[in-house]
Amino acid sequence: MSSTLADLSIATFAIHEVVEGTRTGRDGSTLVVDVPQLAVGARSDALAEVTVEVVRPDDPVRIANVLDVVLPDVGADDLDGTFPGLLDHGRREWFPTGRIHRVDGVVVLSVCDWRAAGAPDADELPDAYVDMAGPGVDRNPWAGDVAVVVRCVPAPGVPVADADAAVRRASLLVARALASTTLGESPDRIDLCRHPSTVEAAPDLPALAAVLQIASEGPLVDTFRLGRAMGTFAPTVVDPREPLAGAIVSGAYDWPAVRNVTAVYQGSALVRELLAGHGERFRMAGLVLAPGYLDGADEKQRAASRTAELLAELDADAAVCTTFSSGNSHTDTMLTIRACEQRGIAAVGVLAETNGGLTDHVPEADCLVSTGNEDELVDAWTPERVIGTEGDARVGEQVPTWAYVGACVETGDARLTAVPA
Amino acid sequence: MCITALPTIAQMVGANRILRGVAITHPTGDPSRSVDDERAFRRQIVERAVEMLATDVEPRTVWELQP
Amino acid sequence: MTTARGPIVHYLNQFFAGLGGEEAAGHEAVRIDGPVGPGRALAAAGLAPDVTLACGDDRFGEHEEESLGTLLAWLDQLRPAVLVCGPAFGSGRYGYACGVLAREAGRRGIPVVTAMTPDSPGVIAAEGAAYVVPSGSNVAAMKDVVPVVARLALTLAAGDQPGPPDEEGYLPRARRANVLVERTGAERAIELVLVKLRGDVRTEIEPPAELVHPAPAVADPRTVTVALVTESGCVPVGNPDRLQTRRAATWLRYPIDGLGSLDADAYTSVHAGFDTSNAQADPNRLVPLDAARALERDGAIGRLHGEFYTTSGVDTPVASAVAIGREIAAALREAQVGAVILTGT
Numbered sequence: 001m002s003s004t005l006a007d008l009s010i011a012t013f014a015i016h017e018v019v020e021g022t023r024t025g026r027d028g029s030t031l032v033v034d035v036p037q038l039a040v041g042a043r044s045d046a047l048a049e050v051t052v053e054v055v056r057p058d059d060p061v062r063i064a065n066v067l068d069v070v071l072p073d074v075g076a077d078d079l080d081g082t083f084p085g086l087l088d089h090g091r092r093e094w095f096p097t098g099r100i101h102r103v104d105g106v107v108v109l110s111v112c113d114w115r116a117a118g119a120p121d122a123d124e125l126p127d128a129y130v131d132m133a134g135p136g137v138d139r140n141p142w143a144g145d146v147a148v149v150v151r152c153v154p155a156p157g158v159p160v161a162d163a164d165a166a167v168r169r170a171s172l173l174v175a176r177a178l179a180s181t182t183l184g185e186s187p188d189r190i191d192l193c194r195h196p197s198t199v200e201a202a203p204d205l206p207a208l209a210a211v212l213q214i215a216s217e218g219p220l221v222d223t224f225r226l227g228r229a230m231g232t233f234a235p236t237v238v239d240p241r242e243p244l245a246g247a248i249v250s251g252a253y254d255w256p257a258v259r260n261v262t263a264v265y266q267g268s269a270l271v272r273e274l275l276a277g278h279g280e281r282f283r284m285a286g287l288v289l290a291p292g293y294l295d296g297a298d299e300k301q302r303a304a305s306r307t308a309e310l311l312a313e314l315d316a317d318a319a320v321c322t323t324f325s326s327g328n329s330h331t332d333t334m335l336t337i338r339a340c341e342q343r344g345i346a347a348v349g350v351l352a353e354t355n356g357g358l359t360d361h362v363p364e365a366d367c368l369v370s371t372g373n374e375d376e377l378v379d380a381w382t383p384e385r386v387i388g389t390e391g392d393a394r395v396g397e398q399v400p401t402w403a404y405v406g407a408c409v410e411t412g413d414a415r416l417t418a419v420p421a
Numbered sequence: 422m423c424i425t426a427l428p429t430i431a432q433m434v435g436a437n438r439i440l441r442g443v444a445i446t447h448p449t450g451d452p453s454r455s456v457d458d459e460r461a462f463r464r465q466i467v468e469r470a471v472e473m474l475a476t477d478v479e480p481r482t483v484w485e486l487q488p
Numbered sequence: 489m490t491t492a493r494g495p496i497v498h499y500l501n502q503f504f505a506g507l508g509g510e511e512a513a514g515h516e517a518v519r520i521d522g523p524v525g526p527g528r529a530l531a532a533a534g535l536a537p538d539v540t541l542a543c544g545d546d547r548f549g550e551h552e553e554e555s556l557g558t559l560l561a562w563l564d565q566l567r568p569a570v571l572v573c574g575p576a577f578g579s580g581r582y583g584y585a586c587g588v589l590a591r592e593a594g595r596r597g598i599p600v601v602t603a604m605t606p607d608s609p610g611v612i613a614a615e616g617a618a619y620v621v622p623s624g625s626n627v628a629a630m631k632d633v634v635p636v637v638a639r640l641a642l643t644l645a646a647g648d649q650p651g652p653p654d655e656e657g658y659l660p661r662a663r664r665a666n667v668l669v670e671r672t673g674a675e676r677a678i679e680l681v682l683v684k685l686r687g688d689v690r691t692e693i694e695p696p697a698e699l700v701h702p703a704p705a706v707a708d709p710r711t712v713t714v715a716l717v718t719e720s721g722c723v724p725v726g727n728p729d730r731l732q733t734r735r736a737a738t739w740l741r742y743p744i745d746g747l748g749s750l751d752a753d754a755y756t757s758v759h760a761g762f763d764t765s766n767a768q769a770d771p772n773r774l775v776p777l778d779a780a781r782a783l784e785r786d787g788a789i790g791r792l793h794g795e796f797y798t799t800s801g802v803d804t805p806v807a808s809a810v811a812i813g814r815e816i817a818a819a820l821r822e823a824q825v826g827a828v829i830l831t832g833t
Contacts, residue, residue: 138668206685208678269674282682297477297704318681320674328479334701348681350673353664353693355591355615360480361699367684369677370692373664375615377597398597401666412674417692421616421663424776425832427549430584433612434809435698445513445546445581447766448720448831450773460779463772467779467829471714471789474827477705 005195006097008241011076011187015105018054018146026181031106033148038177042150042170046162049153050170053387055132056146062381062395063130063149064388066405067253068110069142069261070171072103073246074179082179083172083246085227094226096245101182107142107263108178110171111151111388112163114220114253119160125220127394127403128256134381139404141414142263149387150174161219168224168251193241193275196286201279209285209316210270211307211336212243212411213324214260215252215292222251223260225289233291235307237314240275240287243268257374257407258325258352264406264413270320285316290336292329300335308339318346323410326352326374330359338364352408353418371409372416374402422473424448424466432481438473439483440466492645494569498527498537499559499589501582504574505542510763513581515544517558526630530572533638535645539566545581546762552588560592568598569645573618575603575633576610578625578734578803580761587613594618599644603633606659607806612698616663619650625735625803712826715793717816719801720767720774720833721759722750731800733760737808739799739816744792749778761802762833774831793825801832 014029021032039052055061075081076099080088109130114122130140130147137143150171154163216223216230223230225248242248243265250262271287278284290307294300311319319340323333333349340347341364348367351358355375377398386393394403401407407416422438425431426448431439442448449466451459466486473484502512504525520540523530527537541559548555563571571593573586587610590600594617603621604610611620621636623629636657643650653660669676680690706712723731729740750771757764757774772778775796784792797816801809820828 206682208681269672270677273672273674273678277678282678297702318685320677320681331479331701346681346684348677348684350677351693355617355663357696358693358699360701361696362701363695366689366691366695367680368691368693369673369680370664371673372666376664376666377595380597400595410673412672412677415668415670415672416666417669417673417676418664418666421661421665422828423830423832427581427584427832429552429588429613430580430609431832433609433698435700437700437702442831445549445833446762446764447773448833449776449779450766450770452766452769452773459770463776463779464782467776467783468788470829471709471783471827474706474712474714474829475709478702480699480702482702 003097004095005198008097008193008245009099010191010193010244011099011101012104012189012191013101013182013185014188015103018056018106020054024177024181026185031103031178031181038174041177042173044166044169046155046158046166047152047170048155051151052174053149053151054146055149055387057132057144059132060134060384061132062383062386062393063109063111063147064127064386064393065111065113066109066128066130066388067112067167068171068250069263069406070108070110070175071263071266072106072108072175072178073266074101074176074183076101076183082176083249086169086224086249087172087176096239096241096247100245101179101187103179103182105145106178107145107147108171108175109147109149110167111149112154112167113389116390117154125253126255128253128405129393129399129403130405131381131383134383135379136381136399136404139378139401139407139416141406148174148178151388164219164251168249193244195239195241196275196278196284199279201283205283206317207283207285207315208274209288209311209314209319210240210274211288211290211319211321213290213292213322213329213332215324215329217293220251220253224249224251232294235288235290235303235310237286237288237310240271240284243271254325255402256405257402258410259405260324260409260411261406264409264411267413268411269413270322270411286314292324292332294332300332304332304335304339307336308343308345311340311345312343316345320348320350322350322412327359334360334362334365338362350410350412352410369412370418371412371414372401372407373418374400374408376401422470424470428483432483437480437482438478440470440473441483441485492569493647494567495538496535496641496645497563497566497568497571498523498530498540499571499573499586500525500540500542501585502542502544505540507542513544513546513763515547517541517543517555519562526575526634529630529634530638533635535638535641537572543585545579545585548585549581556588556592559589563593563596563598570641571598571600572637572641573600573602575623575630575637576608577623577627577629578605578608580609580802583608583610584613586610587618590614590618601637601641601644603637605803607804611659616661619658619661621658706827709789710787711790713791713793713824714780714789714827714829715820715825716775716777716780716796717828717830718775718796718798720831721757721800722755722771722774722798723758725754725756727758731758731798733758733800734802736800736804739797739812741795741797743794744777744796745794747777748781750775759800759802759833774833776831780829793823
C-alpha cells in the first residue's frame with residue numbers, strides 16, 4: 001500500500017487527574033506536571049513571559065483572552081512531525097499516517113492579552129472566555145477536562161506576527177510535552193483512522209463528503225496548514241486524516257463562540273464520524289477544504305462552484321458543509337450549498353444563529369444544523385479568580401454566548417443547539 | 422434598491438441594497454437647499470442609487486449618500 | 489404598591505410625551521421625572537413610572553446611534569427594574585424606536601414590556617427582547633392594553649417570570665434558546681443529510697421569511713430599464729383612485745412617459761404616517777422623477793420605465809406588503825424592467 005494512504009491510529013490515554021510535581025510524567029490516569037519546567041521549555045525571545053498553570057473542572061475560575069484550545073498530541077513514531085511545520089525546522093514529506101498518542105481529559109489553553117501588550121488592532125479582538133464553573137460552564141465544550149493554561153506576554157517591540165508565532169509554538173510545545181508522557185505505554189483505546197479508499201464499502205451505500213470551511217486573513221486571524229498560513233486558497237481535496245493528525249492549526253482570534261480552535265480540527269467529530277461509518281451506513285467520499293470570507297460575489301461564487309465540482313469528482317451523493325466564524329462566511333456556506341444542490345448533491349449546512357436570524361440564506365438551504373444562538377445572554381457570575389487579564393472580564397455581568405470559546409463552533413463539534421424558547 | 426431614511430427597517434425586512442435617504446419626510450430631497458442646489462443634489466442621490474444597482478453587495482448592505 | 493427592585497422607567501415619543509405632533513418628530517431625547525401622558529394611565533393601573541424618557545420618532549429613526557446612546561446612558565444610570573415602551577399602536581416609526589430600545593435594554597439585562605400592532609416593525613426590531621402586547625392601530629386601544637402592560641411590567645419588576653403568552657396576553661417571543669443535547673452537530677448533520685437523500689427534508693433552522701440573497705449587480709446600467717416604485721403614498725392630486733392613506737391593501741400605477749418631473753400642482757402624497765408638506769411642495773422629493781429623467785437623457789441609464797408604482801406604507805399588515813411587493817414585481821418582470829429604485833418614508 002502506498003505510504004500516503006497508510007493507516008493513522010490515534011491511541012488515547014485517559015487522564016482523570018492532574019497534579020503538580022517535580023517531573024512531568026504519567027502515573028496511570030494521573031498526569032504529573034512540572035509547571036515551571038514546562039514554562040521554561042516554551043520560552044522564546046519574542047516573549048517577555050510564559051507561565052503555565054493548571055485549572056481543574058469546577059474551579060471557580062474564568063479564563064480570559066483565550067486564543068486557542070489544543071489537544072495534547074505527540075507523533076509516537078515521529079516526534080518532530082507533531083503539529084507538522086510548526087515544531088520542526090523545515091519540512092520534509094509528511095503524511096497523516098502512523099501513530100499519534102493523545103491525552104484525553106486534558107486540554108491546553110493558550111492565553112495572551114494582546115490589548116495589554118499594545119498590539120495594533122487588538123481592540124477589535126472580542127472578549128474570549130472559558131469558564132470552569134458557574135452558569136457559563138455549559139458553554140465550555142471542554143468543561144470536563146483539566147485545562148493547562150499557557151499564558152504568554154509578548155516582548156516589547158516584537159512584530160505581532162512573530163509574537164503570535166511564539167505564543168502558538170509555546171502552547172503546541174506544552175501540548176506535545178504532556179502527550180509525550182505516554183510514549184512507550186499502552187493506550188486505553190486505539191482509533192484506527194483508515195483512508196476510505198483502503199476500506200471496502202458496498203457501492204450502493206450513499207457517498208458522503210465533508211466540506212471544511214477555513215479562513216486565513218492575516219496575523220491574528222490566520223489558519224495554518226502544515227505550518228503555512230493558508231491565505232486565500234482554492235478549494236482542495238485533502239486526505240481526510242489531515243486535521244486529525246494535527247496538520248491544521250488555528251491562529252484566528254476572531255469571534256470566540258464560532259472560532260475553529262485547533263482542538264476541533266484534531267478531534268473533528270465530522271471527519272471521525274464519517275471515517276468510522278464508512279462501509280456501514282454510508283461511504284465516505286472525501287474531505288474538501290474550502291475558503292471562507294472570500295472578497296466579492298464573483299470570487300465567492302467561483303469557489304462555491306469549484307467546491308461542488310470537486311465533490312462531483314469525488315462522486316459524492318451528499319455533503320456536510322461547515323462554516324468558519326460569522327458574517328460573510330455564511331454567504332460562502334449558502335453559495336456552496338446552492339452549488340451542490342444544483343449538481344444534485346444533497347447538502348446540509350452547519351451554522352450558528354443570532355437573535356437577528358441568519359446572516360444570509362438561499363432557498364436551497366432547506367437543511368441546516370443549528371449550533372446555537374450566539375446572542376443568548378448567560379447569567380452573571382462572579383468567579384473567585386480571573387486568569388488572563390488584569391482588566392475587565394465581565395465579572396458579575398451577563399455574558400453573551402458569543403464570548404465563550406467554542407460554544408457554537410460551526411464544525412459540528414459542540415453540543416449546543418437552539419430551539420424555540 | 423431602496424432609498425429610505427430608516428435603513429435598519431429596510432434591513433430587517435430583507436432589503437439588500439439600501440441607500441440612506443435624506444429624511445423620513447423627503448428621502449430624495451432637501452428643502453433647506455436652493456431649488457437648483459436641491460435638483461443637483463437629487464441627481465447625485467439617484468446616481469448613487471444606480472451605482473448601488475451596478476454593485477455586488479452582501480446581504481442587507483446600507484450605503485450613505487457620501488461614500 | 490410595587491415590590492420593584494429599581495425604578496420604573498417609561499419611554500414615549502414626542503406626541504405622547506406632550507412635546508408636540510408631527511412638527512416635533514425631530515425632538516431630541518429628554519428625561520422627565522414622574523409619569524407623563526399614558527404613564528398616568530399606567531400609574532392608575534398600579535405601575536407608576538418614576539422617570540419618563542421621550543424622543544421624537546424622526547429623531548430616533550434618522551439619528552439612531554446618537555439617540556440610543558443618550559437613552560441607554562440614562563438607563564445605565566437609572567438601572568430600572570423594568571422599562572415600558574409605548575404603547576406605539578400602529579405607528580411604524582414609534583414602534584421601531586420602542587423595539588430597538590427594547591433590544592438594547594434587553595442586552596443590558598433590563599426587562600422590557602411594550603405594546604404595538606403585531607405587524608409593527610418594532611416587533612422584529614426587538615428580536616424577542618421585549619414582551620410585546622399586541623394592540624389595535626390607534627389610541628382607542630389604550631384602555632385595553634394598559635392593564636395588560638401594567639400587569640406584565642409589575643411581574644417583571646418584582647423579578648418574576650410572566651406565564652405563557654396566551655395566558656398573559658403577549659405575543660410569543662421569537663427567541664431561540666440554547667440547549668445542550670446528546671449528539672454533536674456533526675452527528676446530527678450526517679443524519680439529516682442521509683434522511684434528505686431519502687427525500688425527507690428536515691432542518692433545525694427554518695428558512696427565514698425575510699431573507700433573500702442579493703440579486704447580482706446590473707451588468708451595465710446604461711442599458712437597463714429602471715422603474716420607480718414608492719410607498720410614500722404619492723398619487724395624482726385629488727387621489728383619483730382612492731389610494732388608502734393607511735393600511736393599504738392595494739397599489740396603483742401611473743404613466744410618466746414624457747413627463748420630466750412630478751409637479752406640485754399635479755401630484756401629492758396621501759400617506760398618513762408623516763408630515764407631507766415638504767413632499768407636497770415638491771413630489772420629486774418622494775419619487776425622484778426629475779433626476780431619473782435627467783440620467784435617462786444623459787445615457788446613464790438605458791430607459792426609465794413608463795409608469796411609477798405607488799402605495800401607502802403605514803400600518804400595513806405584513807401579508808399585504810408581501811402581496812403588494814409580489815404583484816408589483818410580477819408586473820415589472822412582465823414589462824422587462826431590469827432594476828428598481830424604491831423610495832420609502
